[in-house]
Structure formats: C-alpha cells, structure tokens
Amino acid sequence: SHLIEEGKHVVVVARHQHHLKLVRVHKGDTIRLGKWTFGLDEAIGSPYGSRFELVRGRLEPRVYRSVEEENEQFHAESGADNRALMPGQGNQKLNSDKIHKMRKDGLSGSSVIKELVANSKSFKGKHEFSQRKYIQRKKETHVLLIELVRPTVRQLQDVYFQFLPDRIEHMRADALAALTLHANIQPGSRVLVFETCNGLVTAAALNQLGATGRLVFLHTGSTMPQLINGCDFPPSVMDRLLPISMNCIPEILEARAAFAEAENPTIPDVLSGSKRDRAFAELVFGQFDSLIIASKYGPSNLLRKLLKLLAPQAAYSVYHPYREPLVEALPEVKGISVMFQLYENFVRFHQVLPHRTHPFMMTEPRSGTLLRGFTVAKTATLATHQLFLKHYPERRQPVKVVATPKPALDDDDDDD
Numbered sequence: 001s002h003l004i005e006e007g008k009h010v011v012v013v014a015r016h017q018h019h020l021k022l023v024r025v026h027k028g029d030t031i032r033l034g035k036w037t038f039g040l041d042e043a044i045g046s047p048y049g050s051r052f053e054l055v056r057g058r059l060e061p062r063v064y065r066s067v068e069e070e071n072e073q074f075h076a077e078s079g080a081d082n083r084a085l086m087p088g089q090g091n092q093k094l095n096s097d098k099i100h101k102m103r104k105d106g107l108s109g110s111s112v113i114k115e116l117v118a119n120s121k122s123f124k125g126k127h128e129f130s131q132r133k134y135i136q137r138k139k140e141t142h143v144l145l146i147e148l149v150r151p152t153v154r155q156l157q158d159v160y161f162q163f164l165p166d167r168i169e170h171m172r173a174d175a176l177a178a179l180t181l182h183a184n185i186q187p188g189s190r191v192l193v194f195e196t197c198n199g200l201v202t203a204a205a206l207n208q209l210g211a212t213g214r215l216v217f218l219h220t221g222s223t224m225p226q227l228i229n230g231c232d233f234p235p236s237v238m239d240r241l242l243p244i245s246m247n248c249i250p251e252i253l254e255a256r257a258a259f260a261e262a263e264n265p266t267i268p269d270v271l272s273g274s275k276r277d278r279a280f281a282e283l284v285f286g287q288f289d290s291l292i293i294a295s296k297y298g299p300s301n302l303l304r305k306l307l308k309l310l311a312p313q314a315a316y317s318v319y320h321p322y323r324e325p326l327v328e329a330l331p332e333v334k335g336i337s338v339m340f341q342l343y344e345n346f347v348r349f350h351q352v353l354p355h356r357t358h359p360f361m362m363t364e365p366r367s368g369t370l371l372r373g374f375t376v377a378k379t380a381t382l383a384t385h386q387l388f389l390k391h392y393p394e395r396r397q398p399v400k401v402v403a404t405p406k407p408a409l410d411d412d413d414d415d416d
Contacts, residue, residue, distance in 0.1 A: 169319070202225070
C-alpha cells in the first residue's frame with residue numbers, strides 16, 4: 001500500500017535538523033526527535049512522502065515547497081555586504097521570555113521566525129546569503145518540518161550510518177551496493193548470507209532477490225534483526241527468507257558428509273516443514289549461487305566452512321571493517337576460486353546549492369574492505385546433484401545454440 005498504516009514502519013526525516021529515525025506507527029505512541037516529542041496519529045492514512053509541521057504538539061499537513069519558496073515569506077531588503085554590522089544581543093528586540101510566551105500561546109514556528117525578522121535591527125542590512133543562513137538557523141530552533149517516507153534499504157542505511165554506525169559495522173552506502181553487486185544476486189538465485197550488521201545486508205539481498213529464489217540467513221542471535229522487519233517486505237518475499245543459527249554449521253557439515261557416503265541417500269525436502277528445517281535441508285544440499293559475509297569476526301574460518309556450500313562458478317563477496325583480516329583470509333580462497341580481488345571504495349560528498357558547489361572538506365572515513373571472487377572447485381556429490389536435478393529441473397536443460405549461417409560473399413569480378 002502507498003498509505004501509512006498502523007503497525008507499519010516509517011522513516012521520520014527532519015530536513016532542517018538533519019535527523020532521521022525509524023519508527024513503527026501505533027496510535028497513542030509518542031516519539032522523540034531531538035528536543036521535540038510528538039505522535040504520528042495524524043499521519044495514519046496519509047501517503048508516504050507526506051510533509052507535516054509540528055504545531056501545538058500536533059502534526060499539521062504541509063504542501064511541499066522549495067527552499068526559495070519557503071524563504072520567500074521572510075523576504076526583506078538586503079544590504080550589499082556585512083561590513084557595517086556590529087554583532088550583539090541588542091540587535092534583537094525580543095528576548096527569550098517573549099519568544100517562549102509566543103510558543104506557549106500556540107504560534108507556529110514560521111510565525112515566530114517572522115516576528116524575529118521583524119524585530120531584528122540588523123536583518124535588512126545583511127547580505128542576501130547571510131539572511132538565508134539566519135533564517136536557516138532559526139528554522140533549526142523553532143520549526144520542526146518532517147517528512148514520512150517509506151523505509152527502503154538506502155533509507156535504513158542512512159539512519160544507522162548517521163547515528164548508530166557500530167550497528168552496521170560502519171558500512172557506507174557505496175560499500176553495501178558493491179557487496180550486493182559482486183555477489184551476483186538475481187531473481188531465482190539461492191543465496192547464503194552471514195552478517196552482523198543488524199540485518200542490513202540481509203534486507204538488501206532480500207530486496208534484490210524478490211519473491212523468487214531462496215535466502216538462507218545465518219544469524220548469531222535469537223531474534224530477527226530489526227532492519228529486516230523495518231523494510232516491511234510482503235509475505236511473498238519474507239517466505240523466501242530461511243533463518244538458521246550459525247551454531248548448526250558443524251552439524252550440517254557432518255550431515256553433508258554422511259549424505260555423500262550413503263549408497264541410497266534420502267533426499268531431504270526443502271519445500272516443506274518449518275523455516276529452520278527448510279534452511280537445514282538447503283545447507284545440507286549446498287550448491288548456493290551466491291555467498292555474502294559481512295561481519296566483525298575474522299572471515300578465515302567462515303570462508304573455510306561456507307565455501308564448501310557453494311556451487312562451481314558461484315560468486316562470493318566478503319566485507320570487513322578492516323583490511324588485515326581479509327589479507328589473512330586470502331589463502332583460504334586461493335586454489336578454489338578465480339578472479340578474486342581485495343579492494344576499497346572511496347567516495348567524496350559534495351554540497352550542491354544554487355550558484356555554488358564544492359566538495360565537503362570533512363569527508364567520511366573509509367568504509368571497510370571487500371573481497372570478491374568466483375569459485376571453481378567442484379563441491380557437488382552424487383546425492384546433491386540428484387537433489388539439484390529434482391528441485392531445479394530448468395537448470396539442467398542444456399542451452400541450445402543455433403548457429404546462424406554466414407551470408408555468402410559474392411566474389412567481386414575484376415573489370416579489365
């Protein structure tokens with residue numbers, strides 16, 4: 001649905017204060033954003049992307065306007081420059097008690113800013129750019145204009161990277177995009193994910209996978225990470241997610257060994273039973289198309305165990321906040337994979353405003369290191385190959401290549 005419903009998640013975006021927060025909509029609940037406290041009762045039934053202003057403790061709808069249109073209501077004559085201005089508290093006739101009384105009487109933030117502009121002795125003498133900065137500072141203090149947007153993987157990454165980067169292992173948006181890109185996730189793929197990023201990587205892979213294929217999620221906790229539920233995926237997509245504890249890996253590897261040695265093995269059913277049983281059967285079968293690892297733990301032991309579960313020509317992608325653990329993991333992939341590469345991303349953010357654009361001097365630190373490659377070792381046994389043909393018959397059909405006959409070339413007759 002394109003409407004905000006009770007029980008769903010939204011991302012509250014405060015443009016002026018640069019605040020982001022993921023919340024679940026419930027009637028009667030209050031949320032705190034900076035120094036403001038309010039509820040989302042008035043937003044239920046509104047479309048995603050709606051804008052509201054906090055007035056008298058309630059959210060009132062606001063029409064989207066550009067920065068120039070918002071500042072037009074505070075328009076005043078501007079001076080040539082700021083050389084004649086003298087800073088001081090005497091430039092403002094209103095004191096903090098009068099401003100507090102206006103807010104207590106129920107005046108909106110925009111009305112308070114108009115009064116501040118009208119009672120400022122130096123506002124008209126300021127340069128045009130200085131006037132805009134003055135208004136922007138007052139908006140940050142007196143106006144709470146929020147936008148309620150649908151939670152997406154990028155929005156959730158922005159929320160956690162800005163305020164809780166430790167929860168997602170300091171993973172930037174470009175690193176997350178590269179991680180899922182090099183894993184070669186496509187609709188219908190079978191993907192294996194182990195991560196400790198609060199479900200961010202799993203949500204990105206599930207979003208890429210869609211309602212087809214399967215995603216086995218190896219977790220270390222007892223509950224579903226918040227960011228997976230925060231995306232509000234439909235049931236058809238969530239049914240493709242098969243969570244199982246990482247502690248089951250030794251048992252799974254023993255079952256795979258016994259499964260391969262049996263003369264007439266009983267093929268496990270990956271289509272019935274609980275999600276945990278289905279995930280266990282998928283891991284016993286192996287032959288995954290993609291592997292993603294994004295964890296604070298050392299990847300050497302993880303790669304040693306999980307690469308055995310991949311099919312030949314499968315893609316794997318590993319993320320770690322530091323370079324050294326991935327360097328130590330290189331011997332685990334040599335000899336069983338090709339085109340493996342260890343690299344880092346660099347990104348520079350730019351400020352883009354009317355008539356001026358420049359890069360930010362204080363940029364973000366590097367966002368970890370990535371290791372990618374493709375497996376070439378044959379890991380399939382006879383039993384797993386039988387299961388492969390049973391559940392994925394469309395993949396065993398050989399690709400028929402029809403040769404297109406080349407057109408005959410006429411010999412050019414030489415004219416004597």
